[in-house]
Amino acid sequence: MRIHRLPSSLASQIAAGEVIERPASVVKELVENSLDAGARHIEIRVEKGGVKRIQVRDDGHGIHPEDLPLALSRYATSKISTLEDLASVRSLGFRGEALPSIVAVSDLRLISRQDGGHAWCIDGQDGKPYPVSHPPGTCVEVRDLFYNMPPRRRFLRRERTEFLHLEATVRRLALSRHDVAFVLHHNGRLVHRFPAESREKRIARLLGHALMEQAIRVERQGETMGLAGWISPPVYSRSQRDMQYFFVNGRAVRDKTLHHAVRHAYRDVLFRGRHPALVLYLELPPQEVDMNAHPSKLEVRFRKADEVRRFVAESLEEALSGTSPGKGPPPRLAPEVREPGDTYALASQAAMPPLGYALAQLHGIYILAENAEGLVLVDMHAAHERIIYERMKAAWERGEVAPKTLAVPVAVDVSEGEAQRVEEEASRLRRLGLDLTRIGPETVLVRGAPAWLEEEAVPHLVRDVLADLIHADHSSRIEEQWHALLASRACRHAVRARRHLSLGEMNALLREMEATERSSQCNHGRPTWTQVSLQDLDRFFRRGR
Ligand SMILES: Nc1ncnc2c1ncn2[C@@H]1O[C@H](COP(=O)(O)OP(=O)(O)OP(=O)(O)O)[C@@H](O)[C@H]1O
Ligand SMILES: [Mg+2]
Known part of the structure; x- marks a missing residue:
């Protein structure tokens, strides 16, 4: 043409x-x-x-x-x-x-x-x-x-x-x-x-009064920039970034620099995959920011992005310094996973289960076991976490998460939009194991919750699930979020490191691992066990056979 x-x-x-x-x-x-x-x-x-x-x-x-x-x-x-x-x-x-x-x-x-x-x-x-x-x-x-x-x-x-x-x-x-x-x-x-x-009233109206009661005020005036707003304490984290609002010179924006600054400020007070709620207003000279980066003006370009990131991160860190850090599982070095390859089995041990039998517990963290190939090392917390997660997931997939009636119903403060969602989605929520009723403009009453959930965790879970419902169009997304929630619950229910286990308990854990799908990695993608074969040991001790 x-x-x-x-x-x-x-x-x-x-x-x-x-x-x-x-x-x-x-x-x-x-x-x-x-x-x-x-x-x-x-x-x-x-x-x-x-x-x-x-x-x-x-x-x-x-x-x-x-x-x-x-x-x-x-x-x-x-x-x-x-x-x-x-x-x-x-x-x-x-x-x-x-x-x-x-x-x-x-x-x-x-x-x-x-x-x-x-x-x-x-x-x-x-x-x-x-x-x-x-x-x-x-x-x-x-x-x-x-x-x-x-x-x-x-x-x-x-x-x-x-x-x-x-x-x-x-x-x-x-x-x-x-x-x-x-x-x-x-x-x-x-x-x-x-x-x-007032700004405070408007935010409370839109994000819920419960959040604003706990929120930490941010106010910092730099030489050229100023930041004001409210951020949630780490305990009020969410499964989504849905409650993060940034305004630059009065304009709502989506911006990577600001997201980075937030992630950085919360890096060691929040679990991975959790997000704070916040409303932040950044003011800076108009010459310092290009609003014309995109026709919809939702994206901006800062002339000195590094300076902005540092200023915002420092302001938030300062505001957060008064709160005590949440305790996540301490980061560990992931050992190299080995394929149990060309190993030899002794005939007498042929009937042994794949992970063998427990010998001892090392420093309250690892289980040592003997199997046909040699030595098995198990990270007991990671392994247990995986087992619980898979068990809960399976129950959910079988639709067995009928709400368990709470001894005392719990009232949870949510935003108005979320409360409305409860009215509309009551039956879907029941299928997720939650029995909820709206009892006020910003309040819902929890009558039942999944049996495996501790009662103190109920308000948190309800807020997360409602946030997911509001933001997800597809139920598969809810499922994903639900799995993420299950994973964090599983982590909390799994045996803590340093707990003394008897040989019987250790063997039971090994048997469960064998029976559980995907039990070779924990929910964070780290391996749960590794094999040190007799050949590896022979090589190490230079022992010819
Ligand atoms: N609600 C309003 N009240 C008064 N004037 C208005 C209103 N809406 C539009 N105008 C006038 O019409 C003009 C054109 O509006 P339009 O939204 O197309 O362009 P703009 O606001 O100047 O730029 P942009 O395309 O970035 O929004 C504006 O510059 C303004 O003078
Ligand atoms: Mg216009």
Whole structure:
């Protein structure tokens, strides 16, 4: 094919795809425009997860009637004029792309009224403003997202999933501006109503009061940078990174530098695979950060990333220094695993079980056993952990985890969204071994839990499972998370190092290892046993046979 120009409508659809990925992106762009316009009150109404209709209405300063057609055209903005402006941008928008992008992929209508003026309306398709009646501020209505792009539309998920994305976006925006009131309706039902309030109250409302009661405050002012926010103590860790919110100069971002800083700060107070909850606000001179790294502005580039990482990590370490470290299994050197290869068996020992019989316990850590090939060394904690894990997993797979009724039901504080999930997913939760009832806006009552779980661990598990449910679309993901949870439980139930075992107990453990699948590695991937053959020993002692 020869080169030809794409029709302009197709070109703008392609470009729009970079900014507008799903209903949540529309909400993000519209609300950011409202915030840039100085709105104090923003009302979001969506239908069918936002695919059918999204309406965002604000009480901001509005758009001059003569500028309305410009507002919908590409590269038209009131926010910057020069390259210098771009370098020091303070507003959320600056590319002049959001509204035209939405126009390219939906049916859009915008009404705006400035103080003292009249309200005017403009349709995305024909672009000629006409007078209407409307209070001061701006209202944008977006219908039938991607109606003209069937491939994109097919990529949209179920209504519920799209709404979850959209709601998560609203939560991030609400966390970024606690001084602005937000209202969110879905299918005519009120989902959130946040009045303008203090930052602390807003965070507690969104992340749950239970977290905020334990959270550690972070506040540090450097020469050029400042960091404020709240982080969870290590005991309040989560199985997901779902409760980590970063804001850079008021904008919600996803950023590796900041994640690294967090991981570093928590490195020896948290188990691997566990994540803290946190909300952090970083302020730095706009020249130090490039917000224009990506059309969605979710990624940023720091001019001095190392400096930012160090500053954030140090701030968190300082805040955490008051807490005592959690006790994980101490890191051990993994011995080299040997294949029991060309070894010889003595005829008299042919009937011996693969791992042989226990001889002794070494320093309360290793079991020494004799088998046909020679010497067997077993890390007893790691091996036991694996056995318990596999046993629990098997029980779960057989659907045998009926909740065991607790002697005293436990009330657990969760976030509002999680409590709602409990109502909707009660039967699924029962299959996971949890009998939960919502008894308040942010409280659920646990009546039953898996029998193998100690009661003190119940609130923790409930929070983890709810977080998983909210974030997982597929049950396989829940299963994965469930396995991870089982693994950490197994670790806690396994025999501790230094516990004295009798020969009988050691032999029982060896037999169980033989009967358990995948028992050659523990849950952290370390080997649980190794073989030192007679040949190895002969070689060592230079003993010819
Ligand atoms: N809710 C609103 N209130 C007042 N003015 C608005 C509102 N929404 C849009 N505008 C005006 O329309 C212009 C275009 O909006 P648009 O979102 O397309 O671009 P932008 O915000 O300047 O940049 P970006 O593409 O980065 O969002 C804005 O610069 C602003 O002047
Ligand atoms: Mg914008």
